[in-house]
Amino acid sequence: MCLKAGNACILRGGSESFRSSRAIIARLRAGLETAGLPTAAVQLVPTTDRAAVGHLLRMDDYVDVVVPRGGRSLIERVKAEARMPVFAHLDGNCHVYLHESADPDMAVRVVLNAKLRRTGVCGAAESLLCDRAAAERVLRPVLAALIEAGCEVRGDPAVVALEPRAVPAGDADWSAEYLDAVISARLVDGLDEAIAHVDRYGSHHTDSIIAGDTAAAERFLCLVDSAIVLHNASTQFADGGEFGMGAEVGIATGRFHARGPVGLEQLTTYKYVVRGDGQTRPG
Numbered sequence: 001m002c003l004k005a006g007n008a009c010i011l012r013g014g015s016e017s018f019r020s021s022r023a024i025i026a027r028l029r030a031g032l033e034t035a036g037l038p039t040a041a042v043q044l045v046p047t048t049d050r051a052a053v054g055h056l057l058r059m060d061d062y063v064d065v066v067v068p069r070g071g072r073s074l075i076e077r078v079k080a081e082a083r084m085p086v087f088a089h090l091d092g093n094c095h096v097y098l099h100e101s102a103d104p105d106m107a108v109r110v111v112l113n114a115k116l117r118r119t120g121v122c123g124a125a126e127s128l129l130c131d132r133a134a135a136e137r138v139l140r141p142v143l144a145a146l147i148e149a150g151c152e153v154r155g156d157p158a159v160v161a162l163e164p165r166a167v168p169a170g171d172a173d174w175s176a177e178y179l180d181a182v183i184s185a186r187l188v189d190g191l192d193e194a195i196a197h198v199d200r201y202g203s204h205h206t207d208s209i210i211a212g213d214t215a216a217a218e219r220f221l222c223l224v225d226s227a228i229v230l231h232n233a234s235t236q237f238a239d240g241g242e243f244g245m246g247a248e249v250g251i252a253t254g255r256f257h258a259r260g261p262v263g264l265e266q267l268t269t270y271k272y273v274v275r276g277d278g279q280t281r282p283g
Contacts (some may be wrong), residue, residue, distance in 0.1 A: 001249055003032075008041045010056070010063070013060050014070070015048035019198045029190045040213035057082045064269075067249050067262065089227075091177045091203040092122030094235040097194045097220065099211035100131040104138050106232060107210050108145045114208065114234040116149055122251060123206050123228075123238030127174065128153075128185040135187055136163055146183060155185040159261045173261035174201040191216050195223050203228065205239040227260040228255045 002009035013021035021044055029039040030046045034074030045052050048257040056063065060083040067087045068078040075088050086088040096114050098107050114125035135158070141162040143153055153159070154169040166185065174197075198207050208230040209220040217231040228238045240261030249260045258266035 001247055001264055002267060003037070003041060005264050007267060008043070010043045010045060012045040012053065012056070016264050017133075018048050023092075036151070047261070053077075053270050054081055054275075057084075060084045064242065065267075069079070069250060084255055086254070087250055087252040087256070087258060087266070089203065089205055089251050091123065091204040092124065092205045093126050093175055093177050094123060095129060095198050095202055095207045096125045096133060096235060097188075097198070097207070097209045098128070098130040098138050098142065099191065099194075099209055099213060099216050099220075100134040100138075101140050101213035101216065102134060102210040103212060104141050110208070110210055110232070110234050111142050112145055114150060115146065115151055115183050115234055116181060117236050119181050121236065123236050124179070125208075125235045126176060126178055126183060127201065128183050129188050129197060130185070131191075131194075132158070132187045139185075149153045149181075151183055153183055153185050156187065158187040159185045168232065177203070191219060195220060198224050198226070202231055205251065206230070206235045208233060208235050211241045227251065249273055 011021065011025065020098045025042060028042045032039045032041060045056065057066065063084050065085045065087060066082050068075045069149050072090055075090055079088060080232050084107050091217065096111050111125065111128060118124060119164045128142070140162055143159070146153055147163070147165050153163065153166040154173045155163065155166040156169055160166045160168055174186070176184065181207065184198065188197060204226045206228040207224050207226045207247055209219045210232055221231060230237065236250065240246060242264045243261055245261055245263040247263070248263045249267070251260060251264050251267070252258045252262050
């Protein structure tokens with residue numbers, strides 16, 4: 001992808017994959033040579049010493065952007081030390097909010113997919129919110145379907161009262177990225193409280209509203225400050241391929257020019273080319 005976007009790239013694998021990385025680089029360079037492209041366009045950090053990462057992050061004269069893929073400690077370090085822009089996200093605490101106008105059958109289908117299709121991806125739903133007015137009609141069947149599918153529900157007192165098979169949630173659950181068949185659930189008093197909850201506890205990755213009320217949905221889409229917001233769709237659509245962008249190198253949750261899936265277009269910048277036939281600017 002970097003090559004297709006007109007970029008050279010420097011790759012740095014973990015210490016456990018160093019030999020594999022060297023073998024992969026050798027094959028990539030062989031392919032470049034066969035294609036008549038410069039083999040130095042793809043390079044590898046030739047050491048597992050972590051000090052080399054710090055040195056690389058200070059090379060802003062040569063490196064235009066960093067795309068960290070790995071654990072929280074790696075990404076936090078890159079964001080703290082890099083002198084160049086970073087395409088990164090730390091957590092994927094994604095929410096599904098069931099508005100009082102939600103269709104119960106749709107809510108069941110979407111929430112089950114958002115949580116359980118693949119629990120370990122960054123677009124998996126980790127938190128479930130529902131309007132108090134829709135608890136009996138909408139939330140009860142959703143909770144039952146989750147639990148019967150093998151998902152643990154950690155709820156606030158109102159959720160536990162509604163579904164006794166749920167377990168009480170602790171403070172840490174509202175901001176947790178479980179990456180497992182576990183979901184937190186809470187009742188809210190309307191749209192504004194739901195938006196405030198997402199803003200406080202979410203990771204600005206992907207959040208969805210299930211609603212028949214289009215005005216409420218538009219308010220949610222406008223006011224939730226996340227890289228991807230959805231109406232009546234699963235959070236597991238948070239993927240460049242699903243968006244028609246092709247392959248991606250990651251998801252960006254900052255406010256840099258690339259936000260959301262980072263694909264070929266996001267790996268490019270631009271310059272202005274002006275052609276004239278002698279025009280001058282008047283004084």
